[in-house]
Amino acid sequence: MNENARISRIQKGKRTEIRRENERVILEAAEKVFAEAGFGGATMQLIADMAGLPKANLHYYFATKEDLYRRVVQNIFEIWLHAADSFDNAAGPAEGIGAYIEAKMEISRRHPFGSKVWASEVMHGAPVIQDYLETTLREWTDGRMAVIQRWIDAGLMAPVNPRQLLYMIWATTQHYADFGHQIETLNAGKPLTDRQWRDATETVKSVILRGIGVLV
Amino acid sequence: MNENARISRIQKGKRTEIRRENERVILEAAEKVFAEAGFGGATMQLIADMAGLPKANLHYYFATKEDLYRRVVQNIFEIWLHAADSFDNAAGPAEGIGAYIEAKMEISRRHPFGSKVWASEVMHGAPVIQDYLETTLREWTDGRMAVIQRWIDAGLMAPVNPRQLLYMIWATTQHYADFGHQIETLNAGKPLTDRQWRDATETVKSVILRGIGVLV
DNA sequence: GTCTATATTTCGATAGAC
DNA sequence: GTCTATCGAAATATAGAC
Numbered sequence: 214m215n216e217n218a219r220i221s222r223i224q225k226g227k228r229t230e231i232r233r234e235n236e237r238v239i240l241e242a243a244e245k246v247f248a249e250a251g252f253g254g255a256t257m258q259l260i261a262d263m264a265g266l267p268k269a270n271l272h273y274y275f276a277t278k279e280d281l282y283r284r285v286v287q288n289i290f291e292i293w294l295h296a297a298d299s300f301d302n303a304a305g306p307a308e309g310i311g312a313y314i315e316a317k318m319e320i321s322r323r324h325p326f327g328s329k330v331w332a333s334e335v336m337h338g339a340p341v342i343q344d345y346l347e348t349t350l351r352e353w354t355d356g357r358m359a360v361i362q363r364w365i366d367a368g369l370m371a372p373v374n375p376r377q378l379l380y381m382i383w384a385t386t387q388h389y390a391d392f393g394h395q396i397e398t399l400n401a402g403k404p405l406t407d408r409q410w411r412d413a414t415e416t417v418k419s420v421i422l423r424g425i426g427v428l429v
Numbered sequence: 430m431n432e433n434a435r436i437s438r439i440q441k442g443k444r445t446e447i448r449r450e451n452e453r454v455i456l457e458a459a460e461k462v463f464a465e466a467g468f469g470g471a472t473m474q475l476i477a478d479m480a481g482l483p484k485a486n487l488h489y490y491f492a493t494k495e496d497l498y499r500r501v502v503q504n505i506f507e508i509w510l511h512a513a514d515s516f517d518n519a520a521g522p523a524e525g526i527g528a529y530i531e532a533k534m535e536i537s538r539r540h541p542f543g544s545k546v547w548a549s550e551v552m553h554g555a556p557v558i559q560d561y562l563e564t565t566l567r568e569w570t571d572g573r574m575a576v577i578q579r580w581i582d583a584g585l586m587a588p589v590n591p592r593q594l595l596y597m598i599w600a601t602t603q604h605y606a607d608f609g610h611q612i613e614t615l616n617a618g619k620p621l622t623d624r625q626w627r628d629a630t631e632t633v634k635s636v637i638l639r640g641i642g643v644l645v
Numbered sequence: 646g647t648c649t650a651t652a653t654t655t656c657g658a659t660a661g662a663c
Numbered sequence: 664g665t666c667t668a669t670c671g672a673a674a675t676a677t678a679g680a681c
Contacts, residue, residue, distance in 0.1 A: 413593055
């Protein structure tokens with residue numbers, strides 16, 4: 214390899230590194246701004262300010278506001294899908310559903326902005342991720358419903374409609390992210406403590422598990 | 430009364446009638462547009478088109494976009510507050526909480542746009558109704574928590590944290606409005622039928638009531 | 646790859662005739 | 664009370680020097 218090619222590769226690697234880091238910073242800022250202002254309320258200027266970059270740089274890395282938004286939503290969707298790994302290899306509903314609720318509560322705590330962006334996207338008719346709903350999410354849901362149905366058939370839990378049980382889990386766990394501001398306001402304006410998060414998780418788990426005939 | 434005064438009063442009454450009807454039409458259109466596009470995504474032009482009026486007329490009845498939005502949110506809040514009338518005079522948790530869940534599910538079905546506007550408002554930090562959260566909603570919540578605590582003390586239900594029980598009811602019932610698009614997509618793209626709404630209501634009721642130690 | 650300046654569009658709001 | 668025309672502000676996106 215001659216000197217020019219070597220330098221070229223190093224520079225290319227450095228550029229790739231810069232690109233990856235800047236994209237990360239921009240996506241993190243965008244997630245927060247989209248969550249707090251909605252797609253329509255968010256501005257490229259706000260995102261740029263939060264990322265500490267000139268507005269023009271955002272357009273250098275993401276051609277349009279919609280491209281940037283799409284990437285944010287896709288990132289969240291990935292996190293969601295991996296939340297059910299614990300679900301699949303569980304021996305029964307107490308372990309599987311319990312672990313799934315714990316995982317979803319942890320996501321609500323660690324990624325509240327992502328949860329809000331997802332909620333907002335769905336509430337507005339899923340203009341960007343409708344195809345994901347119809348393919349990936351539908352398949353994912355059908356698979357987990359089948360697992361729950363097997364548990365019911367095996368007499369391990371009460372015959373609760375599996376689909377609506379999933380909806381109840383999604384609703385109760387995501388509520389702590391999507392309505393976090395309301396919860397904080399009703400908590401004397403203070404964020405939930407570690408202990409309060411544990412209590413909330415335990416309450417959701419125990420009510421749902423008892424509600425489906427698991428635990429006493 | 431002279432002729433001029435009589436005509437004046439009639440004209441004034443007609444004007445009042447026109448105003449009330451136009452405000453109703455505008456508020457209904459605004460609720461839908463704000464729900465589907467968010468505050469930032471909604472435009473006065475979109476609302477005007479949906480109301481079948483020139484854009485300038487909206488500004489004649491509502492000075493600013495924010496004034497119009499504020500009225501929409503307030504209307505929803507009123508509906509929410511009255512959902513718990515059944516709660517208060519109930520003999521016990523089976524009747525009180527059961528009726529509350531039914532009422533909340535009915536609101537999710539009849540006022541899905543309002544529920545979405547409320548959810549969006551809270552998700553964005555409640556810029557318009559923060560004072561309501563801190564006063565009216567806080568008092569309302571404290572009152573119902575006291576009722577639930579009395580039921581627990583009387584041994585009528587399991588000792589579940591009353592606050593988090595309320596959150597679970599809000600989350601599960603509102604989910605059917607706020608995530609209605611996702612639910613419809615997972616329902617082969619079709620809206621829930623009467624029967625499916627009944628099933629959903631019964632599932633939510635039975636899981637929660639069994640989860641708090643009511644029913645067998 | 647960065648950043649200032651700016652082109653272009655769109656929106657909220659208003660003026661003023663009817 | 665209605666509606667057309669339009670103003671001024673703000674947003675997305677781009678041009679072009681560095």
